[in-house]
Amino acid sequence: MRASNYLFSTLRDAPTDAVVTSHQLMVRAGMIRQISKGLYTWLPTGVKVFRKIESIVRDEMEKAGALEVIMPGVQPAELWQESGRWQKYGPELLRLVDRHGRDYCLGPTHEEVITELARNEFTSYKQLPATFFQIQTKFRDEVRPRFGVMRSREFSMKDAYSFHVSAESLQQTYDVMHQAYCNVFDRIGLDYRPVLADTGSIGGAYSHEFHVLADSGEDDIAFSDGSNFAANVELAEAITLKEKADPATEETKEVFTPDCKTIQKVAEFLSLDVTKTVKTMLVKGIDAEQNSTIVALVLRGDHTINELKVEKLDGIVAPFEFASEDDILASIGCAPGSIGPQGLSEKGIRVIADRSAAVMSDFCAGANKDDYHITGLNWERDCPNFETADLRNVVEGDPSPDGQGTIVIKRGIEVGHIFQLGQQYAEALNATVLNENGKAQIMHMGCYGIGVSRIVAAAIEQNFDEKGILWPESIAPFDVAIVAMNYDKSESVRNECDRLYTELKAKGLDVLLDDRKERPGVKFADCELLGIPHRLVVGDKGLANNTLEYKNRRQGENQDISTESAVDFIV
Ligand code: ATP
Numbered sequence: 001m002r003a004s005n006y007l008f009s010t011l012r013d014a015p016t017d018a019v020v021t022s023h024q025l026m027v028r029a030g031m032i033r034q035i036s037k038g039l040y041t042w043l044p045t046g047v048k049v050f051r052k053i054e055s056i057v058r059d060e061m062e063k064a065g066a067l068e069v070i071m072p073g074v075q076p077a078e079l080w081q082e083s084g085r086w087q088k089y090g091p092e093l094l095r096l097v098d099r100h101g102r103d104y105c106l107g108p109t110h111e112e113v114i115t116e117l118a119r120n121e122f123t124s125y126k127q128l129p130a131t132f133f134q135i136q137t138k139f140r141d142e143v144r145p146r147f148g149v150m151r152s153r154e155f156s157m158k159d160a161y162s163f164h165v166s167a168e169s170l171q172q173t174y175d176v177m178h179q180a181y182c183n184v185f186d187r188i189g190l191d192y193r194p195v196l197a198d199t200g201s202i203g204g205a206y207s208h209e210f211h212v213l214a215d216s217g218e219d220d221i222a223f224s225d226g227s228n229f230a231a232n233v234e235l236a237e238a239i240t241l242k243e244k245a246d247p248a249t250e251e252t253k254e255v256f257t258p259d260c261k262t263i264q265k266v267a268e269f270l271s272l273d274v275t276k277t278v279k280t281m282l283v284k285g286i287d288a289e290q291n292s293t294i295v296a297l298v299l300r301g302d303h304t305i306n307e308l309k310v311e312k313l314d315g316i317v318a319p320f321e322f323a324s325e326d327d328i329l330a331s332i333g334c335a336p337g338s339i340g341p342q343g344l345s346e347k348g349i350r351v352i353a354d355r356s357a358a359v360m361s362d363f364c365a366g367a368n369k370d371d372y373h374i375t376g377l378n379w380e381r382d383c384p385n386f387e388t389a390d391l392r393n394v395v396e397g398d399p400s401p402d403g404q405g406t407i408v409i410k411r412g413i414e415v416g417h418i419f420q421l422g423q424q425y426a427e428a429l430n431a432t433v434l435n436e437n438g439k440a441q442i443m444h445m446g447c448y449g450i451g452v453s454r455i456v457a458a459a460i461e462q463n464f465d466e467k468g469i470l471w472p473e474s475i476a477p478f479d480v481a482i483v484a485m486n487y488d489k490s491e492s493v494r495n496e497c498d499r500l501y502t503e504l505k506a507k508g509l510d511v512l513l514d515d516r517k518e519r520p521g522v523k524f525a526d527c528e529l530l531g532i533p534h535r536l537v538v539g540d541k542g543l544a545n546n547t548l549e550y551k552n553r554r555q556g557e558n559q560d561i562s563t564e565s566a567v568d569f570i571v
């Protein structure tokens with residue numbers, strides 16, 4: 001690409017509504033422009049990065065055996081009525097009426113459409129397992145679109161769906177997809193963690209989210225690098241659900257900000273008596289029958305539960321009270337004795353943290369311990385970092401649920417989410433195949449999402465400095481910039497730039513030749529803001545000695561290299 005033909009659109013200042021770094025830098029680097037709340041136009045530099053991520057995702061999907069399809073963005077209401085989500089999905093679903101008075105929605109996700117396809121195309125178990133994927137625009141009428149393309153209303157998702165005759169087959173594909181997701185984030189070069197997660201409005205019984213670690217993340221994730229423990233703390237989200245309770249305005253009311261999770265506030269929120277707390281665990285899940293979210297803070301005393309109240313967060317149902325542990329487990333759909341981070345229920349309820357001191361400590365963040373009289377709580381043991389403030393970061397000395405490693409709680413950006421849906425959609429839409437015995441059998445399903453546009457922003461959150469973006473090489477808009485000094489006036493500069501440009505391109509690199517009539521300072525600043533990993537400066541002075549100036553965006557030092565070796569040096 002010759003810069004004289006390119007649209008830079010770089011800006012010195014970010015718009016005032018851009019509060020996170022990635023949003024600021026994406027606007028300043030000329031990658032995106034907002035057209036309306038949560039709606040963005042992608043400019044050439046943004047598109048180049050987007051396409052590189054997209055091609056890594058597509059490649060890994062194909063390697064995992066998934067077949068590409070393209071489903072419509074506009075979906076008929078009938079399918080959503082069949083699945084029951086037309087009523088359940090809520091105001092995030094943008095509904096439309098056509099000229100004939102028929103109802104539609106703008107697709108926020110595609111379980112219904114793909115299940116409709118599968119029930120028509122598949123007749124026999126011999127055709128399964130099968131996995132489809134698409135990379136497509138989704139629309140969700142987010143209550144609070146923010147952070148640029150990180151939480152926009154229109155965004156790009158890779159969504160994949162798998163179909164099976166058995167739960168075992170689903171598990172196998174789920175594992176393959178889990179690995180494919182790790183491959184995607186490894187190839188891009190991000191610091192991420194897969195964590196056990198809630199299944200939200202998509203449903204299902206078992207799911208993992210993939211989080212890019214960054215302070216601007218909206219989720220708290222608890223994990224231990226020394227063991228297998230990793231889960232989404234989810235408390236902040238549960239509170240947000242509570243805040244959505246006002247149907248008249250659909251306004252979000254800040255009851256608690258995500259970082260004031262004191263024992264007392266959580267306990268008040270759940271109508272719990274904190275004086276009886278000995279140990280805690282947090283339970284969150286979806287009540288499939290009532291379609292409401294349940295959060296429970298379970299209080300234990302010497303392995304006997306003193307008291308528990310579970311409040312339905314939609315505020316419709318009054319708090320319940322339970323007497324025994326088995327009552328509680330039964331009420332949330334878990335088998336007796338099944339509580340633990342792996343505990344699952346048929347109703348999609350997951351115990352996400354069991355008496356974890358890390359989660360406990362998170363509740364305590366910001367609290368004054370002298371304000372609480374919590375019988376049996378050992379502050380030193382259960383909240384070791386209480387005095388040293390930032391409990392979000394490291395809770396040292398905590399053993400994980402398998403007794404190894406240290407649990408840390410960090411902020412994460414959800415970039416991917418995979419689900420074992422089981423049979424819920426296939427059952428609702430009567431998607432069956434004939435099994436080995438010739439009997440009609442409801443299919444098992446998995447679904448697998450990656451926020452392709454969100455990854456662009458998430459990658460910046462982990463890779464920037466005061467001058468701009470520091471792209472991982474895998475997704476940089478250009479691999480190398482050739483900055484020409486006096487391209488128009490000096491023939492030797494022009495010849496050398498053109499030679500480098502042609503040869504580097506022939507090696508398969510994405511090359512930007514900055515042939516503009518701009519001051520060198522302007523060109524250097526643009527290169528740095530755009531985060532181009534390699535920069536070559538070509539000027540008459542260097543050429544007199546057959547040298548060019550090389551600079552690596554991350555390492556920063558200028559270095560003279562010979563014109564002869566330049567191409568090999570970069571490649
Ligand atoms: P979030 O918790 O951030 O609202 P979600 O759990 O609602 O996300 P999923 O239904 O799991 O999202 O969709 C799969 C992926 O799509 C998410 O992991 C995320 O990367 C991406 N995604 C979801 N909502 C948005 C959005 N509003 N803007 C950009 N990407 C999004």
Ligand code: MG
Nearest residue numbers: 092140142200
């Ligand atoms: Mg969401």
Ligand code: MG
Nearest residue numbers: 200209414417
């Ligand atoms: Mg989520």
Ligand code: MG
Nearest residue numbers: 200209414417
């Ligand atoms: Mg999700």
